Amino acid sequence: MKDTKQYQLDRENVPQHVAIVMDGNGRWAKKRSLPRLAGHNAGMAALKEIVKRSDVLGVKYLTVYAFSTENWKRPADEVSGIFKLLIVYMKKELAELHANNVHVQIFGDYSRLPKDSIDALETALEKTKNNTGLKFNIALNYGGRDEMMQAIRRLAAKCCDGTLKPEELSEEMVAQQLYTAGMPDPELIIRTSGELRLSNFLLWQSAYSEFVFTDVLWPDFTPEEYERCIAEFQGRKRRYGGV
Numbered sequence: 741m742k743d744t745k746q747y748q749l750d751r752e753n754v755p756q757h758v759a760i761v762m763d764g765n766g767r768w769a770k771k772r773s774l775p776r777l778a779g780h781n782a783g784m785a786a787l788k789e790i791v792k793r794s795d796v797l798g799v800k801y802l803t804v805y806a807f808s809t810e811n812w813k814r815p816a817d818e819v820s821g822i823f824k825l826l827i828v829y830m831k832k833e834l835a836e837l838h839a840n841n842v843h844v845q846i847f848g849d850y851s852r853l854p855k856d857s858i859d860a861l862e863t864a865l866e867k868t869k870n871n872t873g874l875k876f877n878i879a880l881n882y883g884g885r886d887e888m889m890q891a892i893r894r895l896a897a898k899c900c901d902g903t904l905k906p907e908e909l910s911e912e913m914v915a916q917q918l919y920t921a922g923m924p925d926p927e928l929i930i931r932t933s934g935e936l937r938l939s940n941f942l943l944w945q946s947a948y949s950e951f952v953f954t955d956v957l958w959p960d961f962t963p964e965e966y967e968r969c970i971a972e973f974q975g976r977k978r979r980y981g982g983v
């Protein structure tokens with residue numbers, strides 16, 4: 741981890757859209773000789789604080805990677821345990837999220853989740869749907885390739901039925917088919933736990949994102965470390981291919 745004092749957060753220039761790969765729950769638990777689910781549970785507590793700080797800092801969109809399309813490969817009890825923790829998180833946090841005007845959205849096909857998880861999620865979606873504050877996007881059973889495949893299928897169907905010509909296809913039309921339709925691309929993507937990869941997160945949207953990798957394991961990721969990551973981002977020079 742880099743020295744905290746090296747970075748000075750500029751509160752006037754906070755990114756509009758921050759995306760986070762919340763990684764390292766399992767290793768956090770292992771270090772403490774606890775079951776992996778204890779790590780996921782501690783991760784939920786970290787998430788609560790990061791959502792709050794995002795709001796305070798004026799971040800407009802927060803997208804967190806909670807469960808990937810590849811995470812189904814994990815043991816069934818870990819998978820079902822994660823979904824159970826998600827219900828607990830939603831039930832515990834919904835009132836406060838709503839009071840803070842947070843709009844919860846899900847990126848990913850959550851229809852594959854257990855019924856009680858779907859119910860808890862849909863309650864949150866419904867309750868917060870008209871909120872105008874922080875857009876809190878939870879990527880659940882999300883995969884960037886899956887997201888693009890669905891977009892391709894829908895656009896291809898329009899081409900086949902003649903409502904769209906292939907030469908009329910544009911980047912904007914593709915972007916409109918993604919979960920992030922109408923949102924800015926994330927300026928900043930943070931990944932915790934020292935892994936240096938995207939793991940199928942926001943493949944289209946990350947074309948010009950800045951990446952900040954921190955060795956901190958997700959359950960240990962504090963609002964202070966979050967601010968340090970944003971400050972690190974603020975020190976970057978973004979060129980978009982220009983000079």
Ligand code: IPE
Nearest residue numbers: 762763764765766767806807
């Ligand atoms: C991230 O933590 C949470 C999910 C992927 C659901 P991990 O469970 O991947 O933690 P590590 O990478 O094994 O430490």
Ligand code: IPE
Nearest residue numbers: 761762763805806807808939
């Ligand atoms: C990425 O973490 C997915 C989430 C954080 C939800 P993984 O732990 O699943 O990624 P890999 O397997 O290390 O690439």
Ligand code: MG
Nearest residue numbers: 763764765766
């Ligand atoms: Mg991991």
